[in-house]
Amino acid sequence: MVNIYLIGFMGSGKSSVGIVLSEHLKMPFIDLDQTIVDRAGKSIPEIFAEGGESSFREYEAEALRSVETEGAVIATGGGIIETMENRSVMKRSGTTVYLHTDFASIIERLKEDPNRPLWNQDHSKRQALYEKRLPIYKEWADVTITTNDRTIHEIVHQVEPLIK
């Protein structure tokens, strides 16, 4: 069974939309960040503090491979598209839904969040990360939904007919 992968920047709503979408589609829900935390036995800030981003990316790639055949709605982490390996796994095992959100809305939603190490840095670095990733999300999306000023339920209703 194929997966539905939600991709997009931190704060685009992958986790919030994913759980509701999975209920509508009667599919299991997996939050890949939670899978990483469960497998590592450490929080995301702890993984970053102990082994840096590269350690986190290793856990993330392993977690993604472990869910490839689940037939689930999967909320990925914002950086899942950083490697070609992860992009290929998603391409061969499911449909990818990109939740596009303007940078200004992301700022509104996340404010100062200590649980996202790559958000917890200065404004110009956050913005550079957003701009670097934007074209990659777009290129790898099978379906794109803009989430600014939309509720979770509005987004779910918009996604549903596009993936059936």
Ligand SMILES: Nc1ncnc2c1ncn2[C@@H]1O[C@H](COP(=O)(O)OP(=O)(O)OP(=O)(O)O)[C@@H](O)[C@H]1O
């Ligand atoms: N459409 C929306 N409208 C308003 N607020 C939203 C919307 N989607 C998400 N949020 C809020 O933004 C915050 C981040 O949402 P969420 O955790 O679902 O993002 P995410 O894409 O899973 O982020 P990450 O990549 O860090 O896991 C939460 O406080 C959530 O309530």
Ligand SMILES: O=C(O)C1=C[C@@H](O)[C@@H](O)[C@H](O)C1
């Ligand atoms: O955008 C990112 O690189 C990240 C997003 C989060 O979902 C987590 O996966 C982690 O904080 C890294």
Ligand SMILES: [Mg+2]
């Ligand atoms: Mg999330």
